[in-house]
Amino acid sequence: METVVIGVIGADVHAVGNRIIEYALKQAGFNVVNLGVMVSQQEFLDAVIETNAKAVIVSSLYGHGELDCRGMGDRFIEAGYGHVLLYIGGNLVIGKTDFSEVEVKFKAMGFHRVFPPNSDINEGIERLKEDLLKS
């Protein structure tokens, strides 16, 4: 059973979507470490180190994801955990920016997959299973 760390990054307190992700991942047979809301980059990394998690799913709903996630991929690489899959989803930026631009931006920050608003969690879990098989 693979371990996945999840949480809502930054000063964001939107808890519901993150709970749904936890539920869906558990249904799919994952061991879930849910860090809750207002999670810092370092807390995500610390949880990965202790639990040997293979993936991190970051949620951000309040539009400040870009500021909160800057340097996250580098932080994981620097700590020796660059192999851990980093996913992010939610309302990642304020305003009506084209999602393809958002995706480029977050992939440049080290995220392996970026999900737009209203994504289907079960599809995301299928991608996660595929990526874990490859990694």
Next chain:
Amino acid sequence: MKRYCLMDVGSTFTKGCWVDTDHVGVLAWASAPTTASSDINEGIQNVLNKLKTIYPDFNYESMRLCSSAKGGLRMVAIGLVEDLTLKAARMACANAGAKLVGAYSHKINLQELKEIEHLKPDIILLSGGTDGGNEEVVLHNAKQLAKLNTALPILYAGNKSCQDEIQQILNEAKHDVRISANVMPTYGVLNVESARDQIRACFLEQIIEAKGLSALSTIVQDIIMPTPASVLDALSLLAYGTKDEKGLGDLMAVDVGGATTDVYSLTSNQAAPSGVQIKGLIEPLAKRSVEGDLGLRISAKHVLDLDSELHENEDLCRYVDRITQEIHGTSNSSFDIRLASSCVKIASRRHAGRLEQIYTPMGLETIQYGKDLRTVKTLIGIGGPIVYADEPSLILSQVKQTEADILLPQSLEFILDKQYVLSCLGLLAKTDPEWTLKTMKHHLEKING
């Protein structure tokens, strides 16, 4: 009816209590200087002789003992992440009554290994990884510990998945290996009880011998534990009570010594107030913290460094210079009160939780780290510097909340352990809780705040 002789062997004084569990209250007390040489038996014998002289009918069926002599129980804690398994390991050591002399996180290197060798701890607590989590680092650390030149008791309280391998590595290196449940089995969940019990068992079997206390085994029949562990047992009973005898409810206690300051908190609720997010490890309901840099003698200079107000007082600085040189020299009670107040103020603020407020796009959010002690109503003063102070309430009042973000009690009633019963009575807390609780209530003294 059962008569016990309960001994507390301190670094300077050995105290003895004679009790009969058919009668609430202590029958008799005596104390004598602890013999600092190779054997502490002499001090114990002197206490026994005093009791026999004063009370010709002095007799007992069983003797129990707690000890903080010869530096107490000195431990090194090793974890993986500083704020997670290392923090959990630190708490397990403190709750078992140990004084932490070193703490290491992530992979330990040869320099750190040399440091550990130099520190000569009584026990090393090795932790790291949640169950099923990281194995790499804790296996590396076990292999490093296998290189130690001296065989030491090592307690493994980490990821259960590599427990067998670690036991084998350390056994082959001739270390005395013990295993307990993981101090952090899943992320953010603290589990110190199993490690604490193993530390106490190890103290009883191994440490006593190493500290030249082995001759005790002929006169002490069963329980021997580190003094702070006995105090924590006594305070837990006093706070939570038993089925038939009500406890005092949530409480705190402080004990200032020459080298360290201990703070205890016994609470019954961990829920955060609404609108507050709790971060970090959830701390134990019965928590002990020990500050190795706060004390009235050996660490007095460091107290001056931390408290700028004290540092400006030249007479006090001269006093500290003198007493750190001559630990048993003449003391000045008003200076000692100021030093003790400072120790208690700093130590209680390190022990308590804190709030942090963050402005977010959704408004002001509050985060809580550590324990919320604001509703605690009782504070117990333990140990000579507080109990014998002219105005103990001056020292104890330092525990009250003064900063809104530090979660210390808002109003407190003060109680003193004037007759030094807590450490001795803790030795009976698990055997005869009803009697112990009644006896503690009988001897503890309320003072005006």
